Amino acid sequence: MTRTLLITGASSGIGAATAEAAARAGWQVALMARSADRLEALAARIGPSALALPGDVTQEAEIRRAVAATVERFGALDAAFANAGRGANAPGVETGDPGDWRGMIDLNILGLLLTAHATLPELRKTRGTLVLTGSSAGRNHMKGSVYGATKWFVHGLAGNLAEEMRDWGGRCGVVAPGMVDTPFFDKGAPGKLDPADVAAAVMQMIEAPERASIREVYLMPQNRSE
Structure with missing residues (x-):
């Protein structure tokens, strides 16, 4: 039976790598991001099993439209990967930009909540799986990192959602990578993970046997210590 995965933040990096990995594994993929081009x-590269859904996850109407379009096209939703997020433009609290924090919090926290709120009714029907993108920054304290604090929220929410979804047979987990070779990080930083490494972890979580709930996968570059 063909299954369907909705990915937010799908246009590049971890989201795009996961879309390609899922398509290779036989999944239908619904792809949401703000970068329409x-x-x-990406959808054209993947082919007929992919559906492009340009939109902003911080807007409730847009994520709801994306979920509805996914179900209309593919018939059901079996998994969702809430991957959209971004960092802060300046580190630290004293030196940070409150306006920039607002945009980051809207995406990393509100966008995540809206994605879960919109996808859970459909995931309930399939006893599906929700995966959230956390971070090593959500497991370790980092000097003055407001971004890291948003990821601590993600890790906490993942555990709370896992208990909520467990009541009806659903699963929720968080994938927590260290530095990944994407535009998110400085290209000069050596020894980063590849987006495909994170994609493989997401696939493990959504394809695990029903008896197993993988609640967290923590990935670190082997030759780095962050």
Whole structure:
């Protein structure tokens, strides 16, 4: 039976790598991101099993439209990967930009909540799986990191959602990578994970046998200590 995965933040990096890995594994993929051009190009590369859904996860109506379009096209939703997120432009609290924090919190926290709120009714029907993108920054204290604090929220929410979804046979987990070779990080930093490494972890979580709930996968570059 063909299964369907909805990915937010799908146009590049971890989201795009997961879309390609899922498609290779036989999944239908619904792809949501704000970058319409890159999203359309990714869907074209994957082929008929991909649906491009340009939109902003911080807007409730847009994520709801994306979920509805996914179910209309593919018939059901078996898994969702709430991957959209971003960092802060300046480190630290004293030196940070409150306006920038607002945009980051809207995406990393509110966008995540809206994605879960919109996908859970459909995941309930399939006893599906929700995966959230956390971070090593959500497991370790980092000097003055407001971004890291948003990821601590993600890790806490993942555990709370796992208990909520468990009541009806659903699963929730968080994938927590260290530095990944994406535009999110400085290209000069050596020894990063590849987006495909994170994609493989997501696939393990959504394809695990029903008896197993993988609540966290923590990935670190082997030759780095962050």
